[in-house]
Amino acid sequence: MDFSIIQCSKFMTLLDMLLHNLKTLNMSLEDNIKWLGEVMAEIGPTHSQRIDEWNTFDVKQANAIIDYLKMSFFQHYKLYKFIFYSTREEIVIGTEQVIEIVNPAGGPFPSPLEEGISFDIYSKFIEPPPTLDKEMKGVDQEQGHKEFQPETDTSDMDPLVGFTIEDVKSVLAQVTDDILTDIQIEINEKLQIQEEGFNARIEKLKKA
Structure with a gap:
Protein backbone atom coordinates (compact mmCIF):
# COMPACT_ATOMS: atom_id res chain seq x y z
CA MET A 1 0.00 0.00 0.00
CA ASP A 2 3.08 2.27 0.06
CA PHE A 3 2.34 3.46 3.58
CA SER A 4 4.40 6.26 5.01
CA ILE A 5 6.33 5.86 8.24
CA ILE A 6 3.51 7.43 10.25
CA GLN A 7 0.88 5.26 8.54
CA CYS A 8 2.94 2.09 9.24
CA SER A 9 3.24 3.14 12.89
CA LYS A 10 -0.53 3.71 13.15
CA PHE A 11 -1.26 0.39 11.45
CA MET A 12 1.03 -1.53 13.86
CA THR A 13 -0.61 0.27 16.79
CA LEU A 14 -4.01 -0.83 15.50
CA LEU A 15 -2.85 -4.47 15.37
CA ASP A 16 -1.43 -4.22 18.88
CA MET A 17 -4.69 -2.80 20.25
CA LEU A 18 -6.73 -5.56 18.61
CA LEU A 19 -4.54 -8.18 20.28
CA HIS A 20 -4.77 -6.24 23.54
CA ASN A 21 -8.57 -6.35 23.38
CA LEU A 22 -8.45 -10.12 23.01
CA LYS A 23 -5.61 -10.97 25.38
CA THR A 24 -6.24 -8.50 28.23
CA LEU A 25 -9.89 -7.48 27.92
CA ASN A 26 -11.03 -10.90 26.63
CA MET A 27 -13.31 -9.31 24.04
CA SER A 28 -15.56 -11.49 21.97
CA LEU A 29 -15.34 -11.49 18.18
CA GLU A 30 -18.41 -9.29 17.84
CA ASP A 31 -17.19 -6.71 20.37
CA ASN A 32 -13.75 -6.51 18.76
CA ILE A 33 -15.26 -6.00 15.29
CA LYS A 34 -17.52 -3.32 16.70
CA TRP A 35 -14.50 -1.59 18.31
CA LEU A 36 -12.64 -1.69 14.99
CA GLY A 37 -15.62 -0.15 13.20
CA GLU A 38 -15.74 2.73 15.68
CA VAL A 39 -12.01 3.38 15.30
CA MET A 40 -12.02 3.19 11.50
CA ALA A 41 -15.04 5.53 11.33
CA GLU A 42 -12.87 8.25 12.81
CA ILE A 43 -10.58 8.39 9.76
CA GLY A 44 -13.23 9.31 7.17
CA PRO A 45 -12.58 12.57 5.22
CA THR A 46 -16.02 14.02 6.00
CA HIS A 47 -15.83 13.22 9.71
CA SER A 48 -15.27 15.99 12.17
CA GLN A 49 -11.65 16.39 13.20
CA ARG A 50 -12.28 15.62 16.87
CA ILE A 51 -9.70 12.84 16.94
CA ASP A 52 -6.62 13.63 14.88
CA GLU A 53 -4.81 10.53 16.16
CA TRP A 54 -6.45 8.19 13.64
CA ASN A 55 -7.01 10.75 10.88
CA THR A 56 -4.18 9.30 8.81
CA PHE A 57 -5.68 6.96 6.18
CA ASP A 58 -8.11 7.74 3.39
CA VAL A 59 -11.19 5.63 2.68
CA LYS A 60 -9.44 3.35 0.17
CA GLN A 61 -6.65 2.58 2.60
CA ALA A 62 -9.14 2.04 5.42
CA ASN A 63 -11.09 -0.50 3.31
CA ALA A 64 -7.83 -2.30 2.47
CA ILE A 65 -6.91 -2.48 6.18
CA ILE A 66 -10.37 -3.87 7.07
CA ASP A 67 -10.11 -6.51 4.32
CA TYR A 68 -6.67 -7.53 5.57
CA LEU A 69 -7.87 -7.84 9.20
CA LYS A 70 -10.93 -9.80 8.10
CA MET A 71 -8.91 -12.49 6.27
CA SER A 72 -6.11 -12.70 8.86
CA PHE A 73 -6.96 -11.76 12.44
CA PHE A 74 -10.76 -12.14 12.53
CA GLN A 75 -10.83 -15.28 10.38
CA HIS A 76 -8.55 -17.04 12.92
CA TYR A 77 -9.99 -15.38 16.01
CA LYS A 78 -10.64 -18.71 17.77
CA LEU A 79 -7.02 -19.72 17.20
CA TYR A 80 -5.69 -16.53 18.81
CA LYS A 81 -8.09 -16.98 21.71
CA PHE A 82 -6.90 -20.56 22.16
CA ILE A 83 -3.28 -19.37 22.29
CA PHE A 84 -3.99 -16.81 25.01
CA TYR A 85 -6.46 -18.69 27.24
CA SER A 86 -5.91 -22.45 26.81
CA THR A 87 -3.42 -24.27 28.98
CA ARG A 88 -0.99 -26.45 27.07
CA GLU A 89 1.22 -29.29 28.15
CA GLU A 90 4.66 -28.15 29.17
CA ILE A 91 7.38 -29.88 27.18
CA VAL A 92 10.39 -30.81 29.28
CA ILE A 93 13.54 -30.18 27.25
CA GLY A 94 15.98 -30.96 30.05
CA THR A 95 16.34 -32.97 33.21
CA GLU A 96 17.79 -31.99 36.54
CA GLN A 97 20.35 -34.34 38.04
CA VAL A 98 21.59 -34.35 41.60
CA ILE A 99 25.14 -35.57 42.24
CA GLU A 100 26.10 -36.62 45.75
CA ILE A 101 29.72 -36.14 46.79
CA VAL A 102 31.23 -38.94 48.84
CA ASN A 103 31.91 -37.81 52.39
CA PRO A 104 35.21 -38.56 54.14
CA ALA A 105 35.79 -41.86 55.91
CA GLY A 106 33.62 -42.36 58.96
CA GLY A 107 30.48 -40.86 57.40
CA PRO A 108 27.21 -42.62 56.54
CA PHE A 109 28.42 -43.42 53.01
CA PRO A 110 30.90 -46.25 52.33
CA SER A 111 34.21 -45.40 50.77
CA PRO A 112 34.50 -45.88 47.00
CA LEU A 113 36.24 -48.94 45.62
CA GLU A 114 39.99 -48.70 45.49
CA GLU A 115 39.95 -50.02 41.92
CA GLY A 116 37.95 -47.02 40.73
CA ILE A 117 40.41 -44.32 41.77
CA SER A 118 44.12 -43.78 41.60
CA PHE A 119 46.35 -44.75 44.50
CA ASP A 120 47.46 -41.15 45.06
CA ILE A 121 43.90 -39.93 45.65
CA TYR A 122 43.07 -42.94 47.80
CA SER A 123 46.13 -42.58 50.01
CA LYS A 124 45.69 -38.83 50.34
CA PHE A 125 41.93 -38.48 50.98
CA ILE A 126 40.38 -41.88 51.79
CA GLU A 127 42.95 -44.14 53.42
CA PRO A 128 42.41 -44.05 57.21
CA PRO A 129 45.21 -42.44 59.19
CA PRO A 130 47.63 -44.81 60.98
CA THR A 131 46.83 -45.71 64.57
CA LEU A 132 48.88 -44.61 67.56
CA ASP A 133 50.47 -48.05 68.03
CA LYS A 134 51.68 -48.13 64.44
CA GLU A 135 53.06 -44.64 64.79
CA MET A 136 54.96 -45.60 67.97
CA LYS A 137 56.34 -48.70 66.31
CA GLY A 138 57.41 -46.66 63.34
CA VAL A 139 59.14 -44.15 65.62
CA ASP A 140 60.90 -46.95 67.54
CA GLN A 141 62.08 -48.57 64.33
CA GLU A 142 63.39 -45.27 63.02
CA GLN A 143 65.24 -44.64 66.26
CA GLY A 144 66.66 -48.17 66.22
CA HIS A 145 67.86 -47.73 62.67
CA LYS A 146 69.44 -44.42 63.57
CA GLU A 147 71.23 -45.93 66.60
CA PHE A 148 72.70 -48.86 64.73
CA GLN A 149 73.24 -47.09 61.44
CA PRO A 150 76.93 -46.92 60.55
CA GLU A 151 78.55 -43.64 59.88
CA THR A 152 79.05 -44.40 56.21
CA ASP A 153 76.02 -43.87 53.95
CA THR A 154 75.06 -47.21 52.39
CA SER A 155 72.23 -45.84 50.20
CA ASP A 156 74.60 -45.45 47.28
CA MET A 157 76.16 -48.93 47.63
CA ASP A 158 75.39 -51.57 45.04
CA PRO A 159 73.53 -54.51 46.68
CA LEU A 160 75.32 -56.95 44.34
CA VAL A 161 78.79 -55.94 45.50
CA GLY A 162 80.76 -59.09 46.37
CA PHE A 163 78.80 -61.39 44.00
Missing part, protein backbone atom coordinates in the same frame (compact mmCIF):
# COMPACT_ATOMS: atom_id res chain seq x y z
CA THR A 164 80.14 -62.62 40.68
CA ILE A 165 78.15 -63.46 37.57
CA GLU A 166 78.66 -67.17 38.24
CA ASP A 167 77.10 -66.81 41.70
CA VAL A 168 74.03 -65.12 40.20
CA LYS A 169 73.73 -67.78 37.51
CA SER A 170 73.93 -70.61 40.03
CA VAL A 171 71.22 -69.05 42.21
CA LEU A 172 68.92 -68.51 39.23
CA ALA A 173 69.52 -72.07 38.01
CA GLN A 174 68.65 -73.51 41.42
CA VAL A 175 65.44 -71.47 41.65
CA THR A 176 64.44 -72.40 38.09
CA ASP A 177 65.05 -76.10 38.73
CA ASP A 178 62.90 -76.03 41.86
CA ILE A 179 60.03 -74.32 40.03
CA LEU A 180 60.25 -76.58 36.97
CA THR A 181 60.43 -79.70 39.17
CA ASP A 182 57.20 -78.79 40.93
CA ILE A 183 55.49 -78.03 37.61
CA GLN A 184 56.71 -81.31 36.10
CA ILE A 185 55.38 -83.31 39.05
CA GLU A 186 51.99 -81.60 38.76
CA ILE A 187 51.82 -82.26 35.01
CA ASN A 188 52.71 -85.94 35.48
CA GLU A 189 49.98 -86.34 38.09
CA LYS A 190 47.37 -84.82 35.78
CA LEU A 191 48.53 -86.99 32.87
CA GLN A 192 48.31 -90.10 35.05
CA ILE A 193 44.76 -89.25 36.08
CA GLN A 194 43.73 -88.70 32.45
CA GLU A 195 45.40 -91.97 31.42
CA GLU A 196 43.52 -93.90 34.06
CA GLY A 197 40.26 -92.32 32.90
CA PHE A 198 40.92 -93.24 29.26
CA ASN A 199 41.82 -96.83 30.25
CA ALA A 200 38.58 -97.17 32.20
CA ARG A 201 36.58 -95.98 29.15
CA ILE A 202 38.43 -98.39 26.87
CA GLU A 203 37.63 -101.31 29.20
CA LYS A 204 33.94 -100.35 29.18
CA LEU A 205 33.94 -100.22 25.37
CA LYS A 206 35.59 -103.67 25.17
CA LYS A 207 32.98 -105.16 27.47
CA ALA A 208 30.18 -103.61 25.45
Whole structure:
Protein backbone atom coordinates (compact mmCIF):
# COMPACT_ATOMS: atom_id res chain seq x y z
CA MET A 1 0.00 0.00 0.00
CA ASP A 2 3.08 2.27 0.06
CA PHE A 3 2.34 3.46 3.58
CA SER A 4 4.40 6.26 5.01
CA ILE A 5 6.33 5.86 8.24
CA ILE A 6 3.51 7.43 10.25
CA GLN A 7 0.88 5.26 8.54
CA CYS A 8 2.94 2.09 9.24
CA SER A 9 3.24 3.14 12.89
CA LYS A 10 -0.53 3.71 13.15
CA PHE A 11 -1.26 0.39 11.45
CA MET A 12 1.03 -1.53 13.86
CA THR A 13 -0.61 0.27 16.79
CA LEU A 14 -4.01 -0.83 15.50
CA LEU A 15 -2.85 -4.47 15.37
CA ASP A 16 -1.43 -4.22 18.88
CA MET A 17 -4.69 -2.80 20.25
CA LEU A 18 -6.73 -5.56 18.61
CA LEU A 19 -4.54 -8.18 20.28
CA HIS A 20 -4.77 -6.24 23.54
CA ASN A 21 -8.57 -6.35 23.38
CA LEU A 22 -8.45 -10.12 23.01
CA LYS A 23 -5.61 -10.97 25.38
CA THR A 24 -6.24 -8.50 28.23
CA LEU A 25 -9.89 -7.48 27.92
CA ASN A 26 -11.03 -10.90 26.63
CA MET A 27 -13.31 -9.31 24.04
CA SER A 28 -15.56 -11.49 21.97
CA LEU A 29 -15.34 -11.49 18.18
CA GLU A 30 -18.41 -9.29 17.84
CA ASP A 31 -17.19 -6.71 20.37
CA ASN A 32 -13.75 -6.51 18.76
CA ILE A 33 -15.26 -6.00 15.29
CA LYS A 34 -17.52 -3.32 16.70
CA TRP A 35 -14.50 -1.59 18.31
CA LEU A 36 -12.64 -1.69 14.99
CA GLY A 37 -15.62 -0.15 13.20
CA GLU A 38 -15.74 2.73 15.68
CA VAL A 39 -12.01 3.38 15.30
CA MET A 40 -12.02 3.19 11.50
CA ALA A 41 -15.04 5.53 11.33
CA GLU A 42 -12.87 8.25 12.81
CA ILE A 43 -10.58 8.39 9.76
CA GLY A 44 -13.23 9.31 7.17
CA PRO A 45 -12.58 12.57 5.22
CA THR A 46 -16.02 14.02 6.00
CA HIS A 47 -15.83 13.22 9.71
CA SER A 48 -15.27 15.99 12.17
CA GLN A 49 -11.65 16.39 13.20
CA ARG A 50 -12.28 15.62 16.87
CA ILE A 51 -9.70 12.84 16.94
CA ASP A 52 -6.62 13.63 14.88
CA GLU A 53 -4.81 10.53 16.16
CA TRP A 54 -6.45 8.19 13.64
CA ASN A 55 -7.01 10.75 10.88
CA THR A 56 -4.18 9.30 8.81
CA PHE A 57 -5.68 6.96 6.18
CA ASP A 58 -8.11 7.74 3.39
CA VAL A 59 -11.19 5.63 2.68
CA LYS A 60 -9.44 3.35 0.17
CA GLN A 61 -6.65 2.58 2.60
CA ALA A 62 -9.14 2.04 5.42
CA ASN A 63 -11.09 -0.50 3.31
CA ALA A 64 -7.83 -2.30 2.47
CA ILE A 65 -6.91 -2.48 6.18
CA ILE A 66 -10.37 -3.87 7.07
CA ASP A 67 -10.11 -6.51 4.32
CA TYR A 68 -6.67 -7.53 5.57
CA LEU A 69 -7.87 -7.84 9.20
CA LYS A 70 -10.93 -9.80 8.10
CA MET A 71 -8.91 -12.49 6.27
CA SER A 72 -6.11 -12.70 8.86
CA PHE A 73 -6.96 -11.76 12.44
CA PHE A 74 -10.76 -12.14 12.53
CA GLN A 75 -10.83 -15.28 10.38
CA HIS A 76 -8.55 -17.04 12.92
CA TYR A 77 -9.99 -15.38 16.01
CA LYS A 78 -10.64 -18.71 17.77
CA LEU A 79 -7.02 -19.72 17.20
CA TYR A 80 -5.69 -16.53 18.81
CA LYS A 81 -8.09 -16.98 21.71
CA PHE A 82 -6.90 -20.56 22.16
CA ILE A 83 -3.28 -19.37 22.29
CA PHE A 84 -3.99 -16.81 25.01
CA TYR A 85 -6.46 -18.69 27.24
CA SER A 86 -5.91 -22.45 26.81
CA THR A 87 -3.42 -24.27 28.98
CA ARG A 88 -0.99 -26.45 27.07
CA GLU A 89 1.22 -29.29 28.15
CA GLU A 90 4.66 -28.15 29.17
CA ILE A 91 7.38 -29.88 27.18
CA VAL A 92 10.39 -30.81 29.28
CA ILE A 93 13.54 -30.18 27.25
CA GLY A 94 15.98 -30.96 30.05
CA THR A 95 16.34 -32.97 33.21
CA GLU A 96 17.79 -31.99 36.54
CA GLN A 97 20.35 -34.34 38.04
CA VAL A 98 21.59 -34.35 41.60
CA ILE A 99 25.14 -35.57 42.24
CA GLU A 100 26.10 -36.62 45.75
CA ILE A 101 29.72 -36.14 46.79
CA VAL A 102 31.23 -38.94 48.84
CA ASN A 103 31.91 -37.81 52.39
CA PRO A 104 35.21 -38.56 54.14
CA ALA A 105 35.79 -41.86 55.91
CA GLY A 106 33.62 -42.36 58.96
CA GLY A 107 30.48 -40.86 57.40
CA PRO A 108 27.21 -42.62 56.54
CA PHE A 109 28.42 -43.42 53.01
CA PRO A 110 30.90 -46.25 52.33
CA SER A 111 34.21 -45.40 50.77
CA PRO A 112 34.50 -45.88 47.00
CA LEU A 113 36.24 -48.94 45.62
CA GLU A 114 39.99 -48.70 45.49
CA GLU A 115 39.95 -50.02 41.92
CA GLY A 116 37.95 -47.02 40.73
CA ILE A 117 40.41 -44.32 41.77
CA SER A 118 44.12 -43.78 41.60
CA PHE A 119 46.35 -44.75 44.50
CA ASP A 120 47.46 -41.15 45.06
CA ILE A 121 43.90 -39.93 45.65
CA TYR A 122 43.07 -42.94 47.80
CA SER A 123 46.13 -42.58 50.01
CA LYS A 124 45.69 -38.83 50.34
CA PHE A 125 41.93 -38.48 50.98
CA ILE A 126 40.38 -41.88 51.79
CA GLU A 127 42.95 -44.14 53.42
CA PRO A 128 42.41 -44.05 57.21
CA PRO A 129 45.21 -42.44 59.19
CA PRO A 130 47.63 -44.81 60.98
CA THR A 131 46.83 -45.71 64.57
CA LEU A 132 48.88 -44.61 67.56
CA ASP A 133 50.47 -48.05 68.03
CA LYS A 134 51.68 -48.13 64.44
CA GLU A 135 53.06 -44.64 64.79
CA MET A 136 54.96 -45.60 67.97
CA LYS A 137 56.34 -48.70 66.31
CA GLY A 138 57.41 -46.66 63.34
CA VAL A 139 59.14 -44.15 65.62
CA ASP A 140 60.90 -46.95 67.54
CA GLN A 141 62.08 -48.57 64.33
CA GLU A 142 63.39 -45.27 63.02
CA GLN A 143 65.24 -44.64 66.26
CA GLY A 144 66.66 -48.17 66.22
CA HIS A 145 67.86 -47.73 62.67
CA LYS A 146 69.44 -44.42 63.57
CA GLU A 147 71.23 -45.93 66.60
CA PHE A 148 72.70 -48.86 64.73
CA GLN A 149 73.24 -47.09 61.44
CA PRO A 150 76.93 -46.92 60.55
CA GLU A 151 78.55 -43.64 59.88
CA THR A 152 79.05 -44.40 56.21
CA ASP A 153 76.02 -43.87 53.95
CA THR A 154 75.06 -47.21 52.39
CA SER A 155 72.23 -45.84 50.20
CA ASP A 156 74.60 -45.45 47.28
CA MET A 157 76.16 -48.93 47.63
CA ASP A 158 75.39 -51.57 45.04
CA PRO A 159 73.53 -54.51 46.68
CA LEU A 160 75.32 -56.95 44.34
CA VAL A 161 78.79 -55.94 45.50
CA GLY A 162 80.76 -59.09 46.37
CA PHE A 163 78.80 -61.39 44.00
CA THR A 164 80.14 -62.62 40.68
CA ILE A 165 78.15 -63.46 37.57
CA GLU A 166 78.66 -67.17 38.24
CA ASP A 167 77.10 -66.81 41.70
CA VAL A 168 74.03 -65.12 40.20
CA LYS A 169 73.73 -67.78 37.51
CA SER A 170 73.93 -70.61 40.03
CA VAL A 171 71.22 -69.05 42.21
CA LEU A 172 68.92 -68.51 39.23
CA ALA A 173 69.52 -72.07 38.01
CA GLN A 174 68.65 -73.51 41.42
CA VAL A 175 65.44 -71.47 41.65
CA THR A 176 64.44 -72.40 38.09
CA ASP A 177 65.05 -76.10 38.73
CA ASP A 178 62.90 -76.03 41.86
CA ILE A 179 60.03 -74.32 40.03
CA LEU A 180 60.25 -76.58 36.97
CA THR A 181 60.43 -79.70 39.17
CA ASP A 182 57.20 -78.79 40.93
CA ILE A 183 55.49 -78.03 37.61
CA GLN A 184 56.71 -81.31 36.10
CA ILE A 185 55.38 -83.31 39.05
CA GLU A 186 51.99 -81.60 38.76
CA ILE A 187 51.82 -82.26 35.01
CA ASN A 188 52.71 -85.94 35.48
CA GLU A 189 49.98 -86.34 38.09
CA LYS A 190 47.37 -84.82 35.78
CA LEU A 191 48.53 -86.99 32.87
CA GLN A 192 48.31 -90.10 35.05
CA ILE A 193 44.76 -89.25 36.08
CA GLN A 194 43.73 -88.70 32.45
CA GLU A 195 45.40 -91.97 31.42
CA GLU A 196 43.52 -93.90 34.06
CA GLY A 197 40.26 -92.32 32.90
CA PHE A 198 40.92 -93.24 29.26
CA ASN A 199 41.82 -96.83 30.25
CA ALA A 200 38.58 -97.17 32.20
CA ARG A 201 36.58 -95.98 29.15
CA ILE A 202 38.43 -98.39 26.87
CA GLU A 203 37.63 -101.31 29.20
CA LYS A 204 33.94 -100.35 29.18
CA LEU A 205 33.94 -100.22 25.37
CA LYS A 206 35.59 -103.67 25.17
CA LYS A 207 32.98 -105.16 27.47
CA ALA A 208 30.18 -103.61 25.45
